Amino acid sequence: MAAPTATPRRIQALDESVVNRIAAGEIIVAPVNALKELIENSVDAGSTSIDIAVKDGGLKLLQITDNGHGIDREDLPILCERFTTSKLKAFEDLAAIGTYGFRGEALASISMIAHLTVTTKTKDSSCAWRAVYSDGKLVPPKPGQSADPKPVAGRQGTQITVEDLFYNTPSRRRAFRSGSEEYAKILDVVGRYAVHCGGVSFSCKKHGDSDVGLSTSSTANLQDRIRRVHGSAVANELIAFDTANKDLGFTAKGMLSNANYHVKKTTLLLFINGRSVESSAIKKALDAVYSTFLPKGGHPFVYLSLDIEPHRVDVNVHPTKREVNFLHEDEIIEKICTAAQDKLADVDTSRSYALTQTLLPNTQHQPEPSRPHDKVTARGGSSSESSTFNQSSTRNGPAKIYENNTVRVDARDRKITTMFPQLNNPTTTDSPSGAGPSIQQEDYAIDESREWKVVPYKSIKTLRKEAKDALHQGLHEMFSNHVFVGIVDEHRRLAAVQHGIKLYLVDYANVTFELFYQIGLSDFRNFGRIQFNPPLPLRKLLKIAVEEEKRREQLQADEDGDVEMDEGDEPFDWDTTIETIENILTQHDVMLRDYFSLDITSDGNLHSIPLLLKNYLPSLGKLPTFLLRLGPNVAWDSETECFSTFLRELALFYVPESLPPLPADSPDTPEEEEEDTDLKARRQQLAKMVETVLFPAFRKRLLPSAALLRSVTEVANLKGLYRVFERSC
Incomplete structure (x- = not known):
């Protein structure tokens, strides 16, 4: 610890490069933050296809390619300067912002801590343009070359390549434990936008790997997108959900998992005015709703898209736009939870005894434990009719589940054949x-x-x-x-x-x-x-x-009988x-x-x-x-x-x-059996x-x-x- 000085230290302005790197550290905390900013820019550009390649969890390479409207050649010199944006002109525009990005800091921050290359082509351009950036400025691709953008071949849209992220901040880079952990976070954020952005296809894979880690189609509906990202186990048990209130100025829609599905941790895909955000208040409220329907320790899957009148939302409260504030938060959450509870009560059948337990804690009736076929399994215990089975229940009591609608096979159960001795491979x-x-x-x-x-x-x-x-x-x-x-x-x-x-x-x-x-x-x-x-x-x-x-x-x-060869024909x-x-x-x-x-x-x-x-x-x-x-x-x-x-x-x-087909059972042919x-x-x-x-x-x-x-x-x-x-x- 430094000894106190006798005289006060003079206040001085920090160097611009230090300011920029401090700002970059607030916005780009990890590779996933950089990718989130780039995905939002691609969607704002009207893209219908977004392809992502990752190497070493995004630390070595992070590349995103879209087919959006591209960037004009004249805008490339200031593309990576701080607070340069096409989304805002005046402060008042923040009150009605309708795009993902708006602060004008994402590309600037990335260029401060990585090697950034942009290749872009607009519809009216005769060729694509490639530009290389460092510390927010254009730099030459190689020593001795010009820093001006170079004409190259390319298709319409933009490709942004981020290499060696945090190369100049070694302490930040050392903080990441493994590339696989960062890649899992990247797949999570790509999956969130793949579910939310209808009409946009997403693919994400490791660089050089032929297998795609995540892929969705631009023509898929919401339930199919959830199926591609989160699996059929949850997609087969989803309930469409929507509610609105004109006085509070909001509409909410999404998909909720019913009582047949539960996991150890809540999955909440929350979008407010199209932006992926987090809200502990909404998450806790939904968990409280589901506690009535799910067994102890069970948690739901929820996709919720919440649209609130822009003038009621303050989006400019967090550098990474991870959080937002909005008016009448408690009232809006209460409306959403009430609607969700009503929807779950309408379709709940197989686990409706949980309501009885809650309302009548002193009753001596013990509910029958759930059997394996009472719940949907991850690999095939559900049927396509499962969403219609439960429609016959009412709030007054559970409807009877007929045996012809019951699936008796759990793919995770041990098969009896596994108890037999294993046959050695023939020689x-x-x-x-x-x-x-x-x-x-x-x-x-x-x-x-x-x-x-x-x-x-x-x-x-x-x-x-x-x-x-x-x-x-x-x-x-x-x-x-x-x-x-x-x-x-x-x-x-x-x-x-x-x-x-x-x-x-x-x-x-x-x-x-x-x-x-x-x-x-x-x-x-x-x-x-x-x-x-x-x-x-x-x-x-x-x-x-x-x-x-x-x-x-x-x-x-x-079999056909002898066929005589024609004269002049020669054997093959x-x-x-x-x-x-x-x-x-x-x-x-x-x-x-x-x-x-x-x-x-x-x-x-x-x-x-x-x-x-x-x-x-x-x-x-x-x-x-x-x-x-x-x-x-x-x-x-x-x-x-x-x-x-x-x-x-x-x-x-x-x-x-x-x-050959199995021989007919006969006691008279022992030789054939041998x-x-x-x-x-x-x-x-x-x-x-x-x-x-x-x-x-x-x-x-x-x-x-x-x-x-x-x-x-x-x-x-x-x-x-x-x-x-x-x-x-």
Whole structure:
């Protein structure tokens, strides 16, 4: 501690750079604050698409790209100076502010503590302009260059790149514990605006990662946006909510979770006049309302958009605009809570006993504990009709829940099959027909270690977009929240799943084909490897496939009867075909190795094939046929067609094999039972693989298209079965 001085210290003005950095520290507390400001600017610019890329939790890179109206070239020199804004002209304008940003400090503050680059293009501009900023001023991109904005190619809108955040304030930077923690905060704020901003699509991901952390569509309604961000468990249990009062000058609308849903911590998405804010008073009041409907320790999900007449709101009370003050706060909160309580009472059925407990504390009646099927589960315990089940209740008493509306499956319950002893993997992977040599476990190894490579190819991006645009929302909901029941037929490759109160039959071969095609697109150039030791002779594998093809043709000819060959016809030259296909594959060995992890050595041996899904091994008996089909079925001369056709052939190779049907039970055929020991082991291995690997992958990674509608058949629903039983009684 410094010793007191004998004379008072003189007062002096701080240097402008010190003032600016102090102000920046108040506004940009963390990367998420910088991103919030940038998102609000993008929405104010009329954007319908906002894409965000993050590296190291935003500390290393924070990039936001929109398709808004852009920034004029003439405005770029003062873009990052403090208190420069297009939102205000006079102090009185604050009383009627209708935009997100207005203080004119966001970009200025970011430029004080990071390297800031802006690339922007307006509708009338012939090109985009790129400008680099430091300490609020234009600076040259490289030493010796001009600081003036540079013309560059670009689309309409603005891209803002923030690099090395807090590079000049090391104490602030050291305060952040991990990039993953900051990334979680970023996903939270992006999710809030993705829910609130209808008509705007959002995407957020880690820089260089092919998987998107969060994505919403501009055409999705409010409930679908909540489903994309917070999951189906809460989206299926939402109640539309609205209230207004002319005297208090406010309107409120949003979505509330009903009594079937509760979590350990309240989720409140609060927007006042379109701005994401926090209010402990509103949160406490809503928690008090829900305490009547939820069990002890349970908390709700609430999205609330509150519009208050601008002259009643003081928005300029917090540097980060995180808080606002408004007139008649207590009265407005009371109106909102009253309306919410009335709405919850109207639809509450399954947990209405909580009201009885509250009103009659001395009653000896003990409510029956809630069963697993009385509540919605996170992965498939709800049905699409759940929002209509509860409409029959009234405030005078709970309506009866009929058994045909009750879901009896909780996806989190332990299945009885998990108590059975686990089968060891079989030691061989044979061809279904017995063609080709057996491949022992020691003959191959799986290599999953790889450094992720970014794919810049337009062809792959186009194919990914086609797969994403073909998404069927109903099928996506079913696959994302299904409960696996079991395999019905290994030969026809059919499995049963439950979704809500309905039972479906799924052709998992077709669904698996689409899954692995999409994995091929998303993980392009980043596959794992199944390595063969020693490498397999490519020519020998092709010969095995040819022999199998000849055998099929002979069987077909025997079934159809002998067909005489016309004079002049020559038998198909399979030897030439083998040589041609081998030449094609060896000529493209570099592309196959770099893009698809299919490694063919210089001496014509197959060293590795791609691994698409962890813990899933394709039937290696199909390997010769897969290699044979690559020759004629891949469009080698066109980039897009080549990638698409190769990945489809790869997906076909990864589709589970069709096993022979189970033999009819007969005590007179003990020899056949002994002969089918290996087949029995393969059947059990397939069942385990389908349940524990494939169907969980459907839930997490599949974007089903409308073409899969023919692969999913509804076979039963609880209501229909009850009608049948009622007629038969």
